[in-house]
Amino acid sequence: MKIIHFSDIHIHSKPILGHNPIERFRLALNHLKNNHLDSNMFVITGDITHDGDLASYKKFDEILTKANLPDHLYPKLLMGNHDDRQIFKSHFTITQTDKNGFVQYDIEIEDKRFLFLDTVQKNSHAGHYCNKRQSWLENKLDESLKKSQNVFIFMHHNPFPLVQLESDLIGLLDRDRFRYIIENYKNIIKHIFFGHQHITVSGNYEGIPFSSPRSINHPLVPNFSNEYRLGSANTEPSYNIALINNDSLIIHNEDFLKVETNWFETTKSGWIEESDN
Numbered sequence: 001m002k003i004i005h006f007s008d009i010h011i012h013s014k015p016i017l018g019h020n021p022i023e024r025f026r027l028a029l030n031h032l033k034n035n036h037l038d039s040n041m042f043v044i045t046g047d048i049t050h051d052g053d054l055a056s057y058k059k060f061d062e063i064l065t066k067a068n069l070p071d072h073l074y075p076k077l078l079m080g081n082h083d084d085r086q087i088f089k090s091h092f093t094i095t096q097t098d099k100n101g102f103v104q105y106d107i108e109i110e111d112k113r114f115l116f117l118d119t120v121q122k123n124s125h126a127g128h129y130c131n132k133r134q135s136w137l138e139n140k141l142d143e144s145l146k147k148s149q150n151v152f153i154f155m156h157h158n159p160f161p162l163v164q165l166e167s168d169l170i171g172l173l174d175r176d177r178f179r180y181i182i183e184n185y186k187n188i189i190k191h192i193f194f195g196h197q198h199i200t201v202s203g204n205y206e207g208i209p210f211s212s213p214r215s216i217n218h219p220l221v222p223n224f225s226n227e228y229r230l231g232s233a234n235t236e237p238s239y240n241i242a243l244i245n246n247d248s249l250i251i252h253n254e255d256f257l258k259v260e261t262n263w264f265e266t267t268k269s270g271w272i273e274e275s276d277n
Contacts (some may be wrong), residue, residue: 004032005211006028006239019217032256041072047081061085083155102134113140114154119155128174141188158203202214211240238254
């Protein structure tokens with residue numbers, strides 16, 4: 001199974017940190033279309049817009065429509081802290097919500113369950129996952145445990161500090177409760193996908209592998225200081241590709257602005273370069 005993972009597009013009418021989010025989203029979609037139409041799923045983990053306004057959501061739709069991706073690659077959408085829940089729900093009417101109105105839902109494919117979480121609280125850049133949302137998550141994990149399903153979680157906010165607690169003021173604030181929940185189901189949770197921090201990072205948390213791509217528009221750099229800070233970087237924007245097999249899960253990173261690729265055939269003995277003749 002092949003999954004495309006975009007995050008933090010930040011559609012906006014003006015440049016952000018010197019980059020045009022509309023143009024970069026268009027280029028990312030073109031790269032996807034030219035290279036990864038064999039994918040099974042396309043997920044965008046939040047911050048679809050920069051200001052959560054209706055005009056930006058309509059612009060997102062316009063760019064997506066022009067890309068003309070196949071129907072099965074219409075993206076699974078998540079909320080980010082720059083999105084507005086009410087406007088989001090009124091515009092993306094096919095995106096499911098739970099019984100409490102949060103934008104979270106699940107998809108079952110064969111022996112796999114994909115959970116899409118809503119970690120947003122209005123007027124806060126930090127992540128929030130209240131008791132109602134926690135109950136929804138636990139119920140879905142219980143169902144998967146009974147069905148012997150492998151679970152893959154998608155969310156916007158990082159559920160734990162990516163460097164140090166002191167420098168992570170905008171990650172998930174309900175991290176202790178979230179950690180307690182996933183500890184109880186870590187035998188079936190196979191991967192956690194998130195975005196938010198705009199950096200490429202991977203590893204494991206409580207024995208559960210995780211990964212995050214850079215922002216589609218403006219990558220940032222990790223903070224190795226004890227103090228909270230954000231830093232922009234003259235770094236390639238990118239997205240991730242997850243290859244899920246029966247015995248492995250592999251994450252690749254695509255620098256989509258690098259439009260020219262020179263392919264070489266390979267054998268067991270090495271590269272075979274094309275002759276100039």
